[in-house]
Amino acid sequence: MSSSSPSPFRAPASGLVALRRRFFALFRGRPETTAWTLVGPGLSWMLLFFIGPLLLMLFYSFKQRGVYGVVVDGYTIEHYLRFADPLYLGILWRTLKMALSCTIICLLLGYPVAYVIAAGGRFKNLLLFLVVLPFWTSFLVRTFAMIFLMRDTGLINTTLLSLGLIDEPIAMLYTPFAVMAGLVYGFLPFMVLPIYTSLEKLDPSLLEAAEVLGARPVARFLRVTLPLSMPGVAAGSLLVFIPSLGSYLTPDLLGGAKQMMIGNLVQNQFTSARNWPFGSAASFIVMALVLVAVVGFLRKRDAGPGSVL
Template identity: 45%
Template sequence: MASLEAVRSKSASRTRWLLISPAVLVVIIGAIAPLLVIVTYSFLTPGPTGGVNYTLSFDAWTRVLFDRDVFDDTLTLSGTNLEILLRSLLLSLATTVLCLLVGFPTAYFIATRNPLNREVWLLLVTVPFWTNLLIRTFAIQDLIRNEGIINTLLIKTGFISEPIQMLFTNFAICLGLVYVYLPLMILPVYASLERQDRSLLEAASDLYARPFNVLREIIVPLAKPGIIAGSILVFIPAIGTYVTPILLGGGRNLMIGNYIEFQFGQGRDWPFGSALSLALMAIVMVALLVYIRHGDSHGHEHG
């Protein structure tokens, strides 16, 4: 009997392994193997016209944090790298916060419609995804450039006499990022709001909680998993973003994604590019761990 049980569980576990093996294979080929290549590259020296030379070097890693001065060879904390990294962090944090501020009310609005209409509203949220990101970004360019729609309208109606420089600023990058990533915030927040038990809200009102308190004490804590998921979904792609800073930032305000691309292109320094992307990954990972742990403990307090 016992041996039959063992055989059965053995074959069950084999089936399980067989079933997940395609996924495991994809992860190994698609994520782990390239990552190993990048790790290896980051410890090599740059080849003369791109590529790498197979000599061990820690130079790329040193340069992530320190600058060897071009002119007198002294090591200092790298102003360029830190400035670019800081800008990327701030812009993607601002994007996340703005997405939350706009996305939460939107999600709440949709979640409180009657079930038939919800489908329509959700469909509307996904409509922007039907058009290519590049095209939408070019459209934003046309909205906010100096001779663009907004400035022309404002000048024609006499609100301003000189066009406001909006394109090619940090504001433009932020606007573009919020626009692009907003659905990624709305959808998970909606999912968590929709599941909420309406009767809890009624109970709170019956117990004389003011609307603001209902929001703060009940709705937001219960929606926390959705808010966390949405923030992660927005923050991570935003920090590595590449197209938006080029088209809306005008290349004057590089973000880390553009900086990494430059190393693999014109900069011809693949090891440094590899080290930079690994550093970025490490930062995102640490930020995530801190965020999730914090979110968890908070949830338990209320739970």
């Protein structure tokens, strides 16, 4: 509301209304003050209860560990150096491998779905709704659905046993396969939606032009549709990669101890291992990986044509 003088049409007021007007008059012609006042309450909350705790954690990650896991005086970088240990490098490597594979699988499964929705004609809304619905459903419930299907007495094994296709249950739960299935199941909608958005924006006359100029369907897809949907592919990949990198619940419930990812290491250090500084350092290593992914994505976006989000 940028008018700098009160409107000539404004009726004189008294009491509460007059007080209100005097309050708003303070902001007239001061856009910066107005903006900061509006942003203020939310900003304070986020600084106090989001950024503050993260900084506190950063501080803890450089503290020395006392006998019972409580921090003592003095600073050190030993908690970060501990990641050179093959055990922790292994967890880090597994986390990266899982997050990357999950992103690739989601891309392979999600692209055709996004394509079918974009080409869906009058079924477009229904098809879109069916992808969005699981996104709104409880992550915990969806993870349990995976357990229900994959454990030894689960539906898949009992069905295969009764059909006589196998003699004993296939061990699926607590394997990398189970974790991967859970991650893909959880994050697939994040891949479909941005790809659909960029396919939706695609100008049909470009495809028409390609057809008129003699391009076969495969060439039309590879040289027109696919390149123009790359912003959606990049955004979807980021939206899948980031949460799978930091996932905790999926490996916790579907993976067991051997499939530990870095999120589980963090939780473990704060509960059973009681090594807060090391847990804090592990948290900042995940944060650093996330940052690298985001920065890489932004640089690619700013270099390429079109906007991504």
